[in-house]
Amino acid sequence: MVKEAADDSEICCPSRLVLDRIGDKWSVLIVLNLGDGPKRFSELREVLHHVTPKVLTYTLRGMERDGLLTRTVFAEVPPRVEYELTPLGHSLRPVMEPITTWAEEHVDEVLSLRKAHDTRSADEFAG
Amino acid sequence: MVKEAADDSEICCPSRLVLDRIGDKWSVLIVLNLGDGPKRFSELREVLHHVTPKVLTYTLRGMERDGLLTRTVFAEVPPRVEYELTPLGHSLRPVMEPITTWAEEHVDEVLSLRKAHDTRSADEFAG
Numbered sequence: 001m002v003k004e005a006a007d008d009s010e011i012c013c014p015s016r017l018v019l020d021r022i023g024d025k026w027s028v029l030i031v032l033n034l035g036d037g038p039k040r041f042s043e044l045r046e047v048l049h050h051v052t053p054k055v056l057t058y059t060l061r062g063m064e065r066d067g068l069l070t071r072t073v074f075a076e077v078p079p080r081v082e083y084e085l086t087p088l089g090h091s092l093r094p095v096m097e098p099i100t101t102w103a104e105e106h107v108d109e110v111l112s113l114r115k116a117h118d119t120r121s122a123d124e125f126a127g
Numbered sequence: 128m129v130k131e132a133a134d135d136s137e138i139c140c141p142s143r144l145v146l147d148r149i150g151d152k153w154s155v156l157i158v159l160n161l162g163d164g165p166k167r168f169s170e171l172r173e174v175l176h177h178v179t180p181k182v183l184t185y186t187l188r189g190m191e192r193d194g195l196l197t198r199t200v201f202a203e204v205p206p207r208v209e210y211e212l213t214p215l216g217h218s219l220r221p222v223m224e225p226i227t228t229w230a231e232e233h234v235d236e237v238l239s240l241r242k243a244h245d246t247r248s249a250d251e252f253a254g
Contacts, residue, residue, distance in 0.1 A: 013176065018230040018237050025150030049140060067240030088236065095225045102222045103145040109215065110145050113194030 021066050026051060026059045028096045031085065034069065035093050038084035068092065148193050153178060153186045155223045158212065161196065162220050165211035195219065 021027060026048065033039065033047050045056060060083060063069045068089035074080040085093075148154060153175065160166065160174050172183060187210060190196045195216035201207040212220075 014238065015227065015230040015234040016176070018234050019152050019155070019227065021237070022230065023150075023152035023155050023226060025146050028146070028150050049143070065241055065244045066237045067244070088233065088240075091233075092229065095229045098222045098225070099150060100142065100146065102219065103142040103149065106215065106218075107142040107145045110148070110193045111141065113215075114192055117192045117194070 018066075021062055021068075022092060022095075024059075026055060027063060027068075028099055030059060030063065030083075031068070031089060031092045031096045032100060034083060034085045034089070038072075038082040040080065040082055044083065063089070145193075148189055148195075149219060149222075151186070153182065154190060154195075155226055157186060157190065157210075158195070158216060158219045158223045159227060161210060161212045161216070165199075165209040167207065167209055171210065190216070 029048050030044065033044060039047075041056070041060075044060075045051060045053065048056065051059075060069070060071070064071050064083075067086055070084050070086060072082050072084065074082070149158075156175050157171065160171060166174075168183070168187075171187075172178060172180065175183065178186075187196070187198070191198050191210075194213055197211050197213060199209050199211065201209070
């Protein structure tokens, strides 16, 4: 049953392919950080703490492929490369913003529940 | 510069820890699929096409740890295990819904841009 459902998923749910792209933390943060204007790779790395160059490159390429942003190379020395949201990418901003707002509003509650859960699990293990 | 920013990220951005949890495709889909009531593991696997049991288990445990859902074991033969959103988990529904709506509304546009990009890249490679 599960196998059958998995087999036809690309046919029944093409929007899942799009969710693969936009449903990840780095895409959310890139859309929000490019909201005010274009940025260079090094600037994105700086605001997206903890992202590795490899993951950032992979995510930016995927977003460019899907028409969410453009990559422009300026013929300077050294060459300047800028990433900028397309109108399609901009249309994701109101979709992404509530996610980070929720995270900011509920961070204390979640971290406190997480701590309580870990204490309970440790007690169960010890008991 | 980038390194320094990465080092202090846990201090400056605890909400990033929460985004780690809610900012992934499977969490989005689990929240939306549990919106109408509790479901068993096998039911979730069936609606979340392509999820592996390992990834589903990992995601559900993380969401339980963060207080987004509960896991209840019913003493039946065979034992029944149900996953249900907590009020905190339910508060994520209005945040997650626009993501899948956007994906459904823009799937044709994104897939067409993706195809055009791939054709262009193949031409550049051939040229």
